[in-house]
Amino acid sequence: xxxxxxxxxxxxxxxxxxxxxxxxxxxxxxxxxxxxxxxxxxxxxxxxxxxxxxxxxxxxxxxxxxxxxxxxxxxxxxxxxxxxxxxxxxxxxxxxxxxxxxxxxxxxxxxxxxxxxxxxxxxxxxxxxxxxxxxxxxxxxxxxxxxxxxxxxxxxxxxxxxxxxxxxxxxxxxxxxxxxxxxxxxxxxxxxxxxxxxxxxxxxxxxxxxxxxxxxxxxxxxxxxxxxxxxxxxxxxxxxxxxxxxxxxxxxxxxxxxxxxxxxxxxxxxxxxxxxxxxxxxxxxxxxxxxxxxxxxxxxxxxxxxxxxxxxxxxxxxxxxxxxxxxxxxxxxxxxxxxxxxxxxxxxxxxxxxxxxxxxxxxxxxxxxxxxxxxxxxxxxxxxxxxxxxxxxxxxxxxxxxxxxxxxxxxxxxxxxxxxxxxxxxxxxxxxxxxxxxxxxxxxxxxxxxxxxxxxxxxxxxxxxxxxxxxxxxxxxxxx
Amino acid sequence: xxxxxxxxxxxxxxxxxxxxxxxxxxxxxxxxxxxxxxxxxxxxxxxxxxxxxxxxxxxxxxxxxxxxxxxxxxxxxxxxxxxxxxxxxxxxxxxxxxxxxxxxxxxxxxxxxxxxxxxxxxxxxxxxxxxxxxxxxxxxxxxxxxxxxxxxxxxxxxxxxxxxxxxxxxxxxxxxxxxxxxxxxxxxxxxxxxxxxxxxxxxxxxxxxxxxxxxxxxxxxxxxxxxxxxxxxxxxxxxxxxxxxxxxxxxxxxxxxxxxxxxxxxxxxxxxxxxxxxxxxxxxxxxxxxxxxxxxxxxxxxxxxxxxxxxxxxxxxxxxxxxxxxxxxxxxxxxxxxxxxxxxxxxxxxxxxxxxxxxxxxxxxxxxxxxxxxxxxxxxxxxxxxxxxxxxxxxxxxxxxxxxxxxxxxxxxxxxxxxxxxxxxxxxxxxxxxxxxxxxxxxxxxxxxxxxxxxxxxxxxxxxxxxxxxxxxxxxxxxx
Numbered sequence: 001x002x003x004x005x006x007x008x009x010x011x012x013x014x015x016x017x018x019x020x021x022x023x024x025x026x027x028x029x030x031x032x033x034x035x036x037x038x039x040x041x042x043x044x045x046x047x048x049x050x051x052x053x054x055x056x057x058x059x060x061x062x063x064x065x066x067x068x069x070x071x072x073x074x075x076x077x078x079x080x081x082x083x084x085x086x087x088x089x090x091x092x093x094x095x096x097x098x099x100x101x102x103x104x105x106x107x108x109x110x111x112x113x114x115x116x117x118x119x120x121x122x123x124x125x126x127x128x129x130x131x132x133x134x135x136x137x138x139x140x141x142x143x144x145x146x147x148x149x150x151x152x153x154x155x156x157x158x159x160x161x162x163x164x165x166x167x168x169x170x171x172x173x174x175x176x177x178x179x180x181x182x183x184x185x186x187x188x189x190x191x192x193x194x195x196x197x198x199x200x201x202x203x204x205x206x207x208x209x210x211x212x213x214x215x216x217x218x219x220x221x222x223x224x225x226x227x228x229x230x231x232x233x234x235x236x237x238x239x240x241x242x243x244x245x246x247x248x249x250x251x252x253x254x255x256x257x258x259x260x261x262x263x264x265x266x267x268x269x270x271x272x273x274x275x276x277x278x279x280x281x282x283x284x285x286x287x288x289x290x291x292x293x294x295x296x297x298x299x300x301x302x303x304x305x306x307x308x309x310x311x312x313x314x315x316x317x318x319x320x321x322x323x324x325x326x327x328x329x330x331x332x333x334x335x336x337x338x339x340x341x342x343x344x345x346x347x348x349x350x351x352x353x354x355x356x357x358x359x360x361x362x363x364x365x366x367x368x369x370x371x372x373x374x375x376x377x378x379x380x381x382x383x384x385x386x387x388x389x390x391x392x393x394x395x396x397x398x399x400x401x402x403x404x405x406x407x408x409x410x411x412x413x414x415x416x417x418x419x420x421x422x423x424x425x426x427x428x429x430x431x432x433x434x435x436x437x438x439x440x441x442x443x444x445x446x447x448x449x450x451x452x453x454x455x456x457x458x459x460x461x462x463x464x465x466x467x468x469x470x471x472x473x474x475x476x477x478x479x480x
Numbered sequence: 481x482x483x484x485x486x487x488x489x490x491x492x493x494x495x496x497x498x499x500x501x502x503x504x505x506x507x508x509x510x511x512x513x514x515x516x517x518x519x520x521x522x523x524x525x526x527x528x529x530x531x532x533x534x535x536x537x538x539x540x541x542x543x544x545x546x547x548x549x550x551x552x553x554x555x556x557x558x559x560x561x562x563x564x565x566x567x568x569x570x571x572x573x574x575x576x577x578x579x580x581x582x583x584x585x586x587x588x589x590x591x592x593x594x595x596x597x598x599x600x601x602x603x604x605x606x607x608x609x610x611x612x613x614x615x616x617x618x619x620x621x622x623x624x625x626x627x628x629x630x631x632x633x634x635x636x637x638x639x640x641x642x643x644x645x646x647x648x649x650x651x652x653x654x655x656x657x658x659x660x661x662x663x664x665x666x667x668x669x670x671x672x673x674x675x676x677x678x679x680x681x682x683x684x685x686x687x688x689x690x691x692x693x694x695x696x697x698x699x700x701x702x703x704x705x706x707x708x709x710x711x712x713x714x715x716x717x718x719x720x721x722x723x724x725x726x727x728x729x730x731x732x733x734x735x736x737x738x739x740x741x742x743x744x745x746x747x748x749x750x751x752x753x754x755x756x757x758x759x760x761x762x763x764x765x766x767x768x769x770x771x772x773x774x775x776x777x778x779x780x781x782x783x784x785x786x787x788x789x790x791x792x793x794x795x796x797x798x799x800x801x802x803x804x805x806x807x808x809x810x811x812x813x814x815x816x817x818x819x820x821x822x823x824x825x826x827x828x829x830x831x832x833x834x835x836x837x838x839x840x841x842x843x844x845x846x847x848x849x850x851x852x853x854x855x856x857x858x859x860x861x862x863x864x865x866x867x868x869x870x871x872x873x874x875x876x877x878x879x880x881x882x883x884x885x886x887x888x889x890x891x892x893x894x895x896x897x898x899x900x901x902x903x904x905x906x907x908x909x910x911x912x913x914x915x916x917x918x919x920x921x922x923x924x925x926x927x928x929x930x931x932x933x934x935x936x937x938x939x940x941x942x943x944x945x946x947x948x949x950x951x952x953x954x955x956x957x958x959x960x
Contacts, residue, residue: 018578153827161673193641242807327933
């Protein structure tokens with residue numbers, strides 16, 4: 001035999017070399033964290049040119065650390081929205097606690113996979129422990145189980161796959177799924193991926209608080225059964241993206257029981273408000289669902305890249321997901337523990353729970369709860385101040401719905417304008433609010449009306465940011 | 481209005497506080513990296529007790545850094561397989577270059593989402609750039625596009641969803657998908673999730689080199705058409721998990737063209753061998769596929785948590801995946817750039833490409849290529865040495881297939897034993913090989929025969945590890 005080639009450049013780092021790389025990165029990260037409040041909420045200057053400059057062929061040779069990090073922090077990261085910062089009040093922000101980034105550093109360094117319990121008994125149990133905490137927060141019994149996903153979309157998809165396998169025959173194409181017109185589009189997308197024709201997703205109208213109309217829901221189910229459809233799943237909204245609306249979860253549980261539907265709640269945004277007294281009141285009955293989607297990267301303030309699916313009966317996840325290959329013959333199982341590959345769509349994946357476990361170990365859950373309470377207060381404060389602005393501005397800022405969680409949706413109404421003109425006015429208003437880059441708000445459409453949203457959820461957002469936001473709204477209303 | 485509650489414990493870290501946390505973690509990580517070669521390949525001592533000790537209620541209050549990290553590195557991480565180390569020759573190992581962990585630290589700290597280009601134009605383009613590198617490696621034209629997933633399983637699922645939407649009517653339940661009996665089980669699992677009945681996945685027999693029999697494949701397609709099935713997709717194996725077998729990709733491309741099938745290649749393990757001359761010879765024709773799954777956490781040595789789907793025509797990904805919500809009204813699009821949410825199943829997710837981009841920027845691609853060449857050499861070296869052992873041991877170690885990539889599958893054959901007895905013998909042999917914990921090998925079944933696999937892929941695995949492995953095999957054969 002010839003002796004094997006030996007690479008003349010190792011890809012290894014010694015502990016000391018890695019420390020140097022981390023130190024160089026931490027200089028940049030430290031500056032980033034310490035200046036977050038002063039950074040612009042968004043920046044699109046030269047975004048196209050900056051992006052184009054990153055388009056380059058695969059390099060054969062390497063570069064040294066400093067210029068690479070400089071390019072990353074100066075050119076790559078300078079454009080876009082500042083989703084980590086306090087002034088990002090767009091979509092559904094969480095901020096991303098820095099401890100979680102350190103957890104990712106550890107998890108990726110030790111590089112264990114947790115799809116099979118015996119591969120990493122400690123880390124797999126650590127995931128199971130965090131899942132059990134979440135189940136306790138929701139109020140699920142000991143039979144519950146679940147798994148971590150990359151986010152809400154894939155959690156909802158696995159919920160629909162599970163519902164399909166538990167409730168429908170092999171030919172499931174007449175199966176219908178019910179949710180509200182206010183539901184996140186990932187539900188329709190997940191149903192498509194699971195094989196359902198688009199028309200099988202029934203979007204039921206909502207009441208004036210943007211909660212699903214249970215009377216119309218019952219009628220639609222009845223009509224569908226009459227027409228030979230097979231109603232199989234109901235997806236409740238525990239915090240819509242548009243307005244933070246929470247459906248009447250107890251009423252949905254009653255309907256699901258009566259109609260033998262799989263009940264899933266999309267609590268991506270709202271779920272962790274179960275940590276607060278007000279949240280538990282609004283979300284009452286959430287524990288009666290067959291499954292729940294949670295997004296720690298929203299209301300648990302984690303960085304992007306972690307969602308979760310919980311099922312009240314873990315065995316149902318297994319029925320939908322279990323399938324093994326022959327190369328897994330030696331993976332011993334232990335009925336006391338979960339092999340996540342048996343209850344979820346992934347096999348080899350990284351540990352996702354460490355980034356939740358580490359901050360909770362270091363802080364306990366108390367400050368998470370207090371942060372959520374603060375956000376509930378801030379949203380109510382913002383809604384009240386917006387109403388108070390009307391007298392001062394002699395204009396009509398309409399709060400479209402009182403915040404059930406932490407979204408305030410509002411619009412400017414001026415007499416004599418058509419709907420199109422009002423929409424344009426509010427689009428201009430939003431541009432004006434954002435123009436100073438002190439805050440970033442995103443819009444949505446409600447019954448065809450353009451409205452502007454303030455979503456208060458980032459753990460870094462406190463009273464001063466809301467006051468800045470109100471100040472920017474005041475200025476912008478005067479300008480349009 | 482009452483003034484909002486202010487949390488009495490912040491979840492924020494200043495740059496300095498984060499540096500302290502990182503320093504404490506890096507002490508442990510540095511030790512871990514510097515002792516990898518001496519650490520046991522696996523450890524299941526007290527695994528059950530260690531796991532149970534992590535089962536605890538949600539803590540209300542926090543703990544200080546040192547005991548938490550001590551518990552993590554001592555109790556959580558001490559059990560399981562050492563998938564980062566050179567001696568882990570099980571399944572399909574990559575190792576996980578440490579630079580990627582630093583990239584994860586950065587990505588999670590700055591917390592940008594890249595599902596919408598305008599949210600992070602630089603980072604989104606950085607993903608597009610890395611995807612273009614991968615497309616170039618495969619040989620895809622400029623029309624190609626793709627996205628990063630958490631791993632191979634979800635990449636294959638999206639490929640099947642795309643194939644379904646491009647090739648089948650809304651009622652797709654008669655659609656049949658073809659692959660070999662050696663295919664990874666994630667293909668059958670993905671087909672199930674996409675809504676196909678289990679029997680619609682046709683597992684075609686293989687030849688003596690474990691490559692799909694194209695004659696039998698053609699016959700099965702013909703028979704299925706006659707019986708009213710709708711053949712729609714063919715999944716080729718570009719490196720099976722069992723033996724590293726690579727189907728005749730050119731022949732599969734011919735069949736897919738003739739039969740109008742979507743051609744997907746599962747190149748999770750084998751794809752990046754396209755960086756080497758020998759790999760390009762074995763994988764010839766891979767660029768003729770409609771889509772390809774790559775797993776940078778395998779043959780590009782990245783930590784777990786990154787897979788990839790490439791499609792020759794990016795528009796087909798869009799047709800299958802595009803769907804938006806009203807709250808995305810303000811997300812401006814730019815036809816020059818990709819909004820990943822339009823071509824993939826996820827909306828909000830973390831940046832996955834930075835962990836590939838950073839090590840390639842720092843090293844160039846050259847050492848990756850040389851590492852792959854070395855692994856090809858090492859597998860051939862191991863196969864030759866195993867054969868040479870027979871004379872020395874006066875026993876019959878059978879190399880079940882010459883390595884096409886970097887898996888050596890072997891078994892011990894002794895005259896007069898039944899198949900069951902031989903399987904038991906080889907199971908005992910594997911236990912003996914692993915017993916000293918100097919290496920970890922996993923088994924598989926080939927045509928009902930228990931065989932032992934050596935998978936040489938971790939970037940940390942060099943000649944001395946293979947010699948240790950051969951030494952352990954020598955010892956174990958003598959013992960059984």
